[in-house]
Amino acid sequence: MMPDEYLVECNIDDDEEEEEEDDDDDDDVKKIHPSPPPPPQFSSTSSLTQGEIRDPCGLNKHLKIEFSDVLAEPVSTHSYDRVWVYSGIGFESARLWGYRCLTALCALPFSCLCGGLFALLACMHIWCVMPCIQVFHSCLPCVRSLWMSVVNIFIAPFCKSVARCCSGIYVVFSKE
Incomplete structure (x- = not known):
């Protein structure tokens, strides 16, 4: 569990007008610029058309890293x-090419096994x-009628006999 001092609140606003208003209010706050995005060939958010989407049900949303x-x-x-910047490029290229090489080796045998x-x-x-x-x-209606006959002929009379035998037993508690 992380202490609260390490937690940071991130507000994401899509409106540029609100950002301009916030800039006027927070002139004394130092702005931190994020690292530049990786080149498009290494980005995990590639531009796929509707026909190229390979996870339409979103089964692997947790893998979008x-x-x-x-x-x-x-x-x-x-x-x-x-x-x-080079660390970002190295990370994205290792992730991309590692996945491609592993799928080239494992995808066909594993898909045949799953199939x-x-x-x-x-x-x-x-x-x-x-x-x-x-x-x-x-068959269950026939089995049910047979089972009910067995219960009514053998088990029910036995249980009634045991109940009549035990009905004469009285237990008395006394303090000494």
């Missing part, structure tokens, strides 16, 4: 600007599970 999400320098300590697993699950569900459920649904 920027350089500033992982590394950040506080105001009191800054490295050289070039070091910061085979889902095919096996679909086959088991269609040819084993659902027929068994349908058989149970059609």
Whole structure:
């Protein structure tokens, strides 16, 4: 758990008019300029058209990581600007090319494995599970009537006999 002194409130305003008004009010506050964005070929927010979206359901929103999400320098300590820019470029290129190389090696075998697993699950569900459920649904009325007969013939008289035998037992507590 982080202490409250390390927490920073970030207000994000999209309106430039409000920023201009805030600039007039806060002249005595030192402005901190963010690091320059990485070049477009290394940016994780690439411009995809609607037909190229590969995660339309948003299953992997948690993997949209920027350089500033992982590394950040506080105001009191800054490295050289070039070091910061090259670190950002190195991070983005290692993330991009590492992902590309790993998917080139693993994507085809893993997708075949997942496809085979889902095919096996679909086959088991269609040819084993659902027929068994349908058989149970059609046989359960017969089984239910048979079970009720067994309960009424054997178990109910036994329970009544035990209840009559135990009904004559009285327990008395006394203090000595």
